[in-house]
Amino acid sequence: MIFLRRQVPLLITLITGIVFAAQYYVPHPASEQMLTSVTKWLQIIGGFALVLGVSSLFHVHAIKIRRKEAGWGYSFVLYVSMLGTIAVGLWSNGKEAVDGTMTAFGWIYNFMMVPLQGTMFAILAFFIASAAYRSFRARSREAAVLLIAAVIVMMGRVPLGEYLIPLSGDLSQWILNVLNASVRRAILIGVSLGTVALSIKIIFGMERSYLGGGKE
Amino acid sequence: MTFAERMLRIDRRIIFLVIGFCTLLPLLYPVGLPIKISPEVRGVYDYIESLPEGSVFLLSLDFDPASKPELHPQAISLLRHAFRKNLRVIAMTLWVSGTGMADQVVTQVAREMGKESGKDYVFLGWSPGGTAVIINMGQDLYGAFPADYNGKPTKGLPVLQGIANLRDVNYAVSLGAGNPGVEAWYVFGKDKYKFELAGGCTGVMAPGLYPLLRSGQINGLIGGLRGAAEYEILIDQKGKAVAGMDAQSATHLAIIVLVILCNLFYFSSRNRARQQGQAGA
Numbered sequence: 001m002i003f004l005r006r007q008v009p010l011l012i013t014l015i016t017g018i019v020f021a022a023q024y025y026v027p028h029p030a031s032e033q034m035l036t037s038v039t040k041w042l043q044i045i046g047g048f049a050l051v052l053g054v055s056s057l058f059h060v061h062a063i064k065i066r067r068k069e070a071g072w073g074y075s076f077v078l079y080v081s082m083l084g085t086i087a088v089g090l091w092s093n094g095k096e097a098v099d100g101t102m103t104a105f106g107w108i109y110n111f112m113m114v115p116l117q118g119t120m121f122a123i124l125a126f127f128i129a130s131a132a133y134r135s136f137r138a139r140s141r142e143a144a145v146l147l148i149a150a151v152i153v154m155m156g157r158v159p160l161g162e163y164l165i166p167l168s169g170d171l172s173q174w175i176l177n178v179l180n181a182s183v184r185r186a187i188l189i190g191v192s193l194g195t196v197a198l199s200i201k202i203i204f205g206m207e208r209s210y211l212g213g214g215k216e
Numbered sequence: 217m218t219f220a221e222r223m224l225r226i227d228r229r230i231i232f233l234v235i236g237f238c239t240l241l242p243l244l245y246p247v248g249l250p251i252k253i254s255p256e257v258r259g260v261y262d263y264i265e266s267l268p269e270g271s272v273f274l275l276s277l278d279f280d281p282a283s284k285p286e287l288h289p290q291a292i293s294l295l296r297h298a299f300r301k302n303l304r305v306i307a308m309t310l311w312v313s314g315t316g317m318a319d320q321v322v323t324q325v326a327r328e329m330g331k332e333s334g335k336d337y338v339f340l341g342w343s344p345g346g347t348a349v350i351i352n353m354g355q356d357l358y359g360a361f362p363a364d365y366n367g368k369p370t371k372g373l374p375v376l377q378g379i380a381n382l383r384d385v386n387y388a389v390s391l392g393a394g395n396p397g398v399e400a401w402y403v404f405g406k407d408k409y410k411f412e413l414a415g416g417c418t419g420v421m422a423p424g425l426y427p428l429l430r431s432g433q434i435n436g437l438i439g440g441l442r443g444a445a446e447y448e449i450l451i452d453q454k455g456k457a458v459a460g461m462d463a464q465s466a467t468h469l470a471i472i473v474l475v476i477l478c479n480l481f482y483f484s485s486r487n488r489a490r491q492q493g494q495a496g497a
């Protein structure tokens with residue numbers, strides 16, 4: 001059993017890791033055909049992952065409802081909404097509209113999901129304003145630099161700011177294009193090197209946490 | 217408690233009210249301040265302008281309803297521009313929760329511009345796999361999307377004539393609100409399949425994409441509502457983004473004033489505390 005649970009996944013990871021890292025540099029039709037096949041597998045696995053995710057969500061919330069844990073009412077709402085949407089979606093054949101007429105599934109999408117998600121995102125502006133007022137203080141030199149840069153970018157990104165202080169637009173562009181881009185690039189290179197190192201560790205079996213911590 | 221200390225502990229609902237008014241009033245009474253066009257937005261516009269009629273333009277609407285206010289106007293402007301230039305439009309999404317919205321925007325603009333599904337444009341919909349879909353499209357477009365969103369087989373559609381995979385795409389724009397989005401289209405798409413790429417994103421994401429822009433990995437970037445407003449001006453069809461710029465101006469200014477006030481109160485109360493400390497010593 002250990003062979004199936006440990007050695008086989010490690011072997012698959014080692015072979016696919018090496019083969020597909022090398023595949024990128026081999027433009028031979030056979031190599032391209034192999035990539036085409038494997039990406040199809042990936043899409044199929046992606047479909048299964050979706051089913052797995054939904055069933056896992058059902059399982060977690062079913063436990064919460066059964067044990068009447070704190071906030072189990074929300075889990076119940078989630079259950080009802082999810083089952084209801086799945087039923088309506090299947091009934092509408094997964095279509096929001098048929099020949100220009102909105103289906104029940106389309107109604108749920110347009111009049112429930114769209115406004116709910118929009119509202120969630122919109123209230124961010126209010127919380128950001130409140131948080132900025134409470135915590136955006138020049139307590140140190142670094143905080144002062146951040147504060148000044150933020151004010152310039154906020155001014156430079158809106159017409160009123162550019163109208164009041166014409167230089168703010170160019171200054172904001174310079175901050176985004178030079179200071180921001182160079183720092184972001186440094187972070188990106190660091191993250192990429194870390195990803196390469198982690199990938200090598202996974203391919204060669206040095207990093208095994210993805211296998212889970214089941215019984216050996 | 218001093219005035220400054222009281223002001224620092226102001227009820228957050230007052231701040232919410234200020235922001236609410238700053239958003240609402242300019243929407244009711246627009247001012248229409250001039251909007252300057254940035255080079256990154258002009259980059260996208262100029263590239264589409266330079267494409268000959270019949271070129272293949274891929275628009276990936278990688279966002280969900282949460283980012284609709286910023287990315288929807290971008291999608292509308294890009295589609296209007298592409299249809300006006302008589303480009304062959306391939307639209308799709310990598311976000312399952314954005315499929316219905318993407319279908320609506322593509323259909324709405326196509327109808328407005330008198331374009332026909334299957335002949336002038338195609339909406340492929342969503343396919344599972346996230347970034348794997350991009351690689352799959354790069355290898356074989358018809359393998360990734362055997363049928364369009366309406367269930368019509370993609371093979372044989374006049375709009376896809378001569379297109380086998382992403383290598384045949386002339387220009388792709390990903391309007392991304394996260395992952396998979398612009399970066400995924402660069403890493404898994406442009407880098408291997410060598411098509412020109414640009415990005416559109418929410419305002420908060422834009423600074424993170426500047427390294428890609430500066431290195432030429434993307435040739436243009438439409439950032440947030442401001443970017444959408446610039447694009448609306450470029451195509452000379454003002455819409456929701458231009459209308460929203462006054463509200464955004466007012467809220468930005470309100471936040472700046474709030475931050476300045478908070479710092480004034482902070483320094484005032486700190487100085488007072490110091491003075492009291494020295495007097496006590």
